[in-house]
Structures are given as structure tokens and as C-alpha cells.
Amino acid sequence: MADDGVNTKVEAVSKATTETIELRTEDGGVFDVDKPVAMEFLILKSFYEDEGRVFDKTSIRLPNVKQLELSKVIEYCTRALEFGAKSAAAAGDKDAERMVRQEREGFEAEFVDELSNEMLKELILAVNFLDIKEMLDFLIRSVANRIRNRSVAYVRQFFDIENDFTPQEEDQIHQENAWAFEGVDAD
Amino acid sequence: MAVDWTQLPGELLESISNNLTIYADYLRFRSVCHCWRSSVPKTPRHLPPQLPWLMLPHTRSQSQSHRAFFDVSAQKIRLLKYPESSHRKRCCGSSHGWLLIMDETPAVLLINPLTRVKVQLPPLSTFPIVLSFNYSEIGKEYALTTPSGDIYRCSLREMRDSFIKKVILSMSPAGDNNFIALAILNLTGDLAFCKNGDESWTFIHDAKFFSEDVIYHKELFYAVDKNGSIAVCDVSGTSPRVSIIKTPSQFGGDIQYLANSEDDEELLLVTRYLDLVNDNVDLNVFFKTVKFEVFRINWNGPLWERLTSLGDRTLFVGGNSSLSLSTSDFPACSGNCIYFTDDYCEFNEEFAFGDYDLGIFKLCDGSIEPLPCYRRSSHSQIHGPPIWVTPNP
Numbered sequence: 001m002a003d004d005g006v007n008t009k010v011e012a013v014s015k016a017t018t019e020t021i022e023l024r025t026e027d028g029g030v031f032d033v034d035k036p037v038a039m040e041f042l043i044l045k046s047f048y049e050d051e052g053r054v055f056d057k058t059s060i061r062l063p064n065v066k067q068l069e070l071s072k073v074i075e076y077c078t079r080a081l082e083f084g085a086k087s088a089a090a091a092g093d094k095d096a097e098r099m100v101r102q103e104r105e106g107f108e109a110e111f112v113d114e115l116s117n118e119m120l121k122e123l124i125l126a127v128n129f130l131d132i133k134e135m136l137d138f139l140i141r142s143v144a145n146r147i148r149n150r151s152v153a154y155v156r157q158f159f160d161i162e163n164d165f166t167p168q169e170e171d172q173i174h175q176e177n178a179w180a181f182e183g184v185d186a187d
Numbered sequence: 188m189a190v191d192w193t194q195l196p197g198e199l200l201e202s203i204s205n206n207l208t209i210y211a212d213y214l215r216f217r218s219v220c221h222c223w224r225s226s227v228p229k230t231p232r233h234l235p236p237q238l239p240w241l242m243l244p245h246t247r248s249q250s251q252s253h254r255a256f257f258d259v260s261a262q263k264i265r266l267l268k269y270p271e272s273s274h275r276k277r278c279c280g281s282s283h284g285w286l287l288i289m290d291e292t293p294a295v296l297l298i299n300p301l302t303r304v305k306v307q308l309p310p311l312s313t314f315p316i317v318l319s320f321n322y323s324e325i326g327k328e329y330a331l332t333t334p335s336g337d338i339y340r341c342s343l344r345e346m347r348d349s350f351i352k353k354v355i356l357s358m359s360p361a362g363d364n365n366f367i368a369l370a371i372l373n374l375t376g377d378l379a380f381c382k383n384g385d386e387s388w389t390f391i392h393d394a395k396f397f398s399e400d401v402i403y404h405k406e407l408f409y410a411v412d413k414n415g416s417i418a419v420c421d422v423s424g425t426s427p428r429v430s431i432i433k434t435p436s437q438f439g440g441d442i443q444y445l446a447n448s449e450d451d452e453e454l455l456l457v458t459r460y461l462d463l464v465n466d467n468v469d470l471n472v473f474f475k476t477v478k479f480e481v482f483r484i485n486w487n488g489p490l491w492e493r494l495t496s497l498g499d500r501t502l503f504v505g506g507n508s509s510l511s512l513s514t515s516d517f518p519a520c521s522g523n524c525i526y527f528t529d530d531y532c533e534f535n536e537e538f539a540f541g542d543y544d545l546g547i548f549k550l551c552d553g554s555i556e557p558l559p560c561y562r563r564s565s566h567s568q569i570h571g572p573p574i575w576v577t578p579n580p
Contacts, residue, residue, distance in 0.1 A: 124199070128196070128199060136202075137202075140199070140202045140203055140206055141206050143203055143206075144203055144204075144206030144207050144212075145206075147203075147207075147212070147216070148207070148209065148212055149209070149211075149212065149261065150215070151215070152215050152218050152219055155215065155216070155219050156219055156220070159219075161219060161220050161223075162220070163219075163220060164220050164221050165218075165220070165221065170218075173217075173218050174218075177214050178266075179211075179265040179266060179267055180210075180211040180214040180215060181215065181218075182263070182265075183258075183261055183263040183265075184215075
């Protein structure tokens with residue numbers, strides 16, 4: 001997704017009166033982000049609101065975030081806000097609430113399906129840094145789903161972790177609950 | 188940026204593990220590396236109630252030290268170390284992941300097959316109607332008294348097989364919890380209980396004959412009789428208090444079960460219809476389940492209302508403490524079903540032949556499917572019918 005496209009999308013969403021913040025990623029990406037979306041990033045929110053800074057259009061550098069991740073984050077948060085508004089509007093109407101819920105579930109399923117394992121991991125770190133609770137919960141749930149019924153070797157490979165148990169330690173771990181290490185999905 | 192996941196903040200690791208809903212996944216998570224192992228507790232506290240396993244009958248051909256369990260969630264056989272396995276023992280309860288085992292002694296033992304922890308309950312000789320117990324009185328080791336004051340004698344085996352129908356627990360005894368065990372007595376229809384630390388069993392006299400099934404629901408024991416009337420027992424004080432809720436007689440089934448779910452307000456009653464079947468091969472007759480019906484209590488009445496669907500819930504009934512689980516966490520399990528096992532000791536004594544009566548009853552169309560794991564055995568054992576056990580560390 002070219003960041004030009006994202007910028008256009010973000011700008012199209014913003015109304016004339018919506019303020020934007022300029023965010024720069026570590027690999028040179030530049031994004032104009034709507035204030036409501038940017039305020040979902042608690043790291044920014046506390047920077048402005050808690051610190052009592054005046055909201056002006058200075059550019060903010062995000063040292064731990066790359067363009068690809070930021071564009072995904074913006075996409076998710078923008079839609080999350082939309083769903084939030086739709087949900088509030090549907091409050092009290094069970095059918096409408098259900099429809100919004102299903103729509104959201106559909107979007108989230110598609111969103112996460114498109115993410116490679118590598119991308120999912122990078123996003124988690126980025127979102128953890130930006131401190132976006134709702135998105136982090138969603139990504140964590142997705143990671144948990146991806147390691148469900150997988151072997152220990154698969155999980156290590158997924159997260160790029162070296163096995164630092166000695167053979168005796170591993171043996172002992174297996175002995176304690178041998179049954180849990182059988183019957184996993186093929187790697 | 189190369190991502191070093193062993194350096195992940197502890198809270199993120201904990202969050203990931205908190206989203207693992209199946210115990211086996213949690214165990215494997217803790218086996219990845221030292222850092223992960225130490226960042227989450229050994230015994231998880233967040234797991235939702237797990238889908239039960241079916242403890243398969245003890246067979247002599249199997250290794251003596253292991254017992255086979257069918258894991259419904261993973262659709263696989265698991266072998267657990269279980270050196271206590273023996274055809275001389277009887278399991279008469281499965282509650283919160285603990286089995287209640289009786290053998291040819293007065294001992295009453297709780298064991299968790301997953302953790303191998305054991306808890307002793309007061310022995311059979313401490314029931315108020317047991318006058319005496321003596322190993323040297325061979326064949327009539329126990330002397331019991333009837334309500335009219337007569338005395339009769341029972342052997343070790345008779346006591347093991349027919350004294351207690353079922354035992355349920357209010358909660359898991361793990362961690363020295365203040366659990367309460369409640370036993371339904373077969374011969375007399377009495378209910379008796381003991382609390383953690385008690386030295387003997389106490390009768391709940393006013394609940395006599397409410398002996399079809401018992402369940403622990405919102406800190407009270409609910410016991411049901413054949414007609415669906417309920418005895419609500421509060422044993423928290425110094426002596427038990429019972430209130431009776433009479434309901435109109437609404438069922439035609441042969442066995443009633445009570446079920447509830449942790450997060451539900453609802454109390455369910457499941458009635459099981461049996462038919463006598465001829466085995467044309469050996470000319471034996473035995474019982475087979477033909478259908479179930481499910482009812483929900485309506486406290487305004489009070490009466491039981493028929494439910495035609497359980498939604499995404501599935502029930503597990505049999506010799507265990509009935510389970511009601513939502514299947515949304517468990518894709519391998521279909522909702523709106525009743526998974527059942529053999530469970531009729533009063534019927535069983537004469538008819539100890541034939542297959543075990545177990546399967547999956549589907550409420551949507553009334554059909555019964557066999558359980559995927561079970562293989563026919565021509566040697567049925569009274570002491571070993573399969574039983575549902577919740578893996579509960």
C-alpha cells in the first residue's frame with residue numbers, strides 16, 4: 001500500500017475542520033493523520049494533553065515505527081473509530097448492534113488474514129510502542145490464534161527464539177506433561 | 188529491525204498467554220524458552236472451563252501405569268500416567284477435574300488425573316448409618332442400620348459398588364480450598380456431605396429422596412427428584428437448611444440430570460429416555476438411550492420449561508457432575524448437543540452386558556451419533572464405564 005494512497009485516504013476522511021498531525025516514520029514516511037485517530041495513540045495523547053502542550057502542527061518523529069506499520073495502524077484505528085460511532089448510533093437496537101458487530105468482525109478477520117507472521121509481529125511492537133490498547137488486544141488475540149495447537153518448535157520459529165533449555169531441562173519439562181506435546185498440527 | 192522476542196515486555200507475553208484458552212497450548216507456551224517459562228505462572232488462573240476428556244475404561248492390555256483419555260477438543264487420545272488404574276476400583280464421581288475413587292477398603296479418595304494430587308475424604312465407615320466396620324468379618328465387613336433400626340451387613344465389594352451413587356464437589360480441592368463434597372446414596376436415597384477437614388459425613392435429612400442428581404449452583408446444592416422437584420440445601424452453617432421447591436410432574440424420562448453453567452443464571456434439567464434392547468447375538472437385554480429432553484427452570488411457577496435448543500451450548504452428562512459449556516471457544520465441538528456416557532448403576536447391576544451406552548445426542552434433529560473415540564469391547568465392566576473429566580490443573 002503506497003503511502004500516497006494512505007495519505008489521500010486519510011485526507012479524504014478528514015473534514016475541513018478536522019485538525020491533522022504530521023507523523024514521520026523512521027524510514028522516511030510522512031503521514032498526515034486526523035487528530036481523533038492520532039489521539040488513539042496514547043503516546044501522542046499524553047504528549048499533548050497530559051503535558052499540557054498546545055496542539056500545533058509540528059511534525060512528530062516516531063523512531064520505532066516504519067511506514068508500512070504506521071499505515072496499517074492508521075487504517076485499523078480509523079475503522080475502529082468508525083465502528084465505535086456506528087455502535088453508539090445503533091445503541092438500543094439489537095439488530096443494528098449485531099450488524100455493526102458482524103461488520104467489525106468481518107473487517108478484523110480480513111485485516112489480520114492479510115498480515116504475514118512477520119508483519120503481525122512488527123505491528124505488535126509498533127502498537128505497543130504507540131500504546132494503542134484496543135488494537136494491541138486485537139493483535140495479541142490474533143497471535144494467540146496463530147500458535148494454537150502448534151508445536152513448540154513452530155512457536156520458536158514463529159518468534160525467532162532460540163531454545164535455551166539444556167537437553168535435561170527439556171526432558172524434564174516433557175516428562176511433567178508428556179501428553180501436551182503430542183498431537184499438534186504439522187509444522 | 189530484528190525483533191528479539193525473548194526481550195518482549197513481560198506484560199505482552201502474559202497477554203499472549205492469557206489469550207490461550209486451551210491448557211495444552213499454555214503448557215507448550217511455557218516450554219519455549221527460559222524467559223517465557225518464568226514470565227507466566229506454572230498454574231494458569233485465566234483458563235475458561237476446558238472441554239472435558241473421556242476417561243476410557245481400564246483395559247488389561249494397556250500399560251499398567253497409563254490410562255487413555257479421549258480429548259474432545261483436539262479429537263485425540265491422550266495417555267496420562269495413572270498407576271492407580273485398576274479394574275478393582277470404581278469411579279463414582281467426576282467434578283471440577285477430580286475423580287472420586289472407591290476400592291475394596293473404606294477409603295474415599297479424590298484424585299486429579301492431570302496433576303496426580305490426591306485428597307482423602309472421610310472413609311465410608313464414617314457415614315452415620317454405618318455402625319461398624321471390621322476386616323475380619325469376611326464378606327460382611329460393614330454393619331449398617333436401616334431407618335427402622337434393623338441391622339444388615341454388606342461386603343467390601345457391595346459397599347464399593349452400591350453404597351454411593353455419585354459424589355459432586357462444590358469446587359476444586361486444589362490449593363486447600365474450602366470445598367464441600369456431597370454424596371448421593373444409592374440404597375436409601377440419602378444425601379450426605381462433608382467439608383474440607385471434616386472427619387465424618389453428615390446427612391441432610393430433609394433432602395432425602397432428592398437423589399436423582401445434585402448440582403452446586405450459586406453457593407447452594409440443588410438436588411432433584413424423579414419428578415423435577417428440587418431440594419435447595421444450604422450447608423454453610425452449623426446444620427444444613429433445606430427448602431423444597433415443588434414443581435408439577437412433567438417428565439417421562441428414566442434418569443434426570445441437573446446442569447448449570449458458571450456464568451449462567453439458568454438451572455437446567457436434562458431427562459434421559461432409555462429403552463430395553465435385545466442383543467440378538469447373545470440373547471442379552473440391555474439399556475440404550477433413545478433421546479433426551481432439556482428443560483429450564485422458571486422460578487415463577489415454579490415449573491420447568493422445555494427448551495428446544497441449547498444455542499451454542501453443549502452438555503456433558505453421565506457419571507460426572509454435569510457440564511454445560513459454550514462451544515464458541517471450542518471449534519471441534521458442536522453446539523446444541525448432549526454428549527453422554529453410561530450411567531445407570533441401579534439398572535446396571537442386572538444388565539452388565541452389551542456395549543456402553545454413550546454418544547452424542549443432537550437437539551436439532553433428535554439423532555444420536557457415536558462418540559468418535561470409542562471402540563466396541565466385548566468385555567463390559569461395571570466398574571469401568573467411561574466418564575467425563577475436565578482437565579483442571
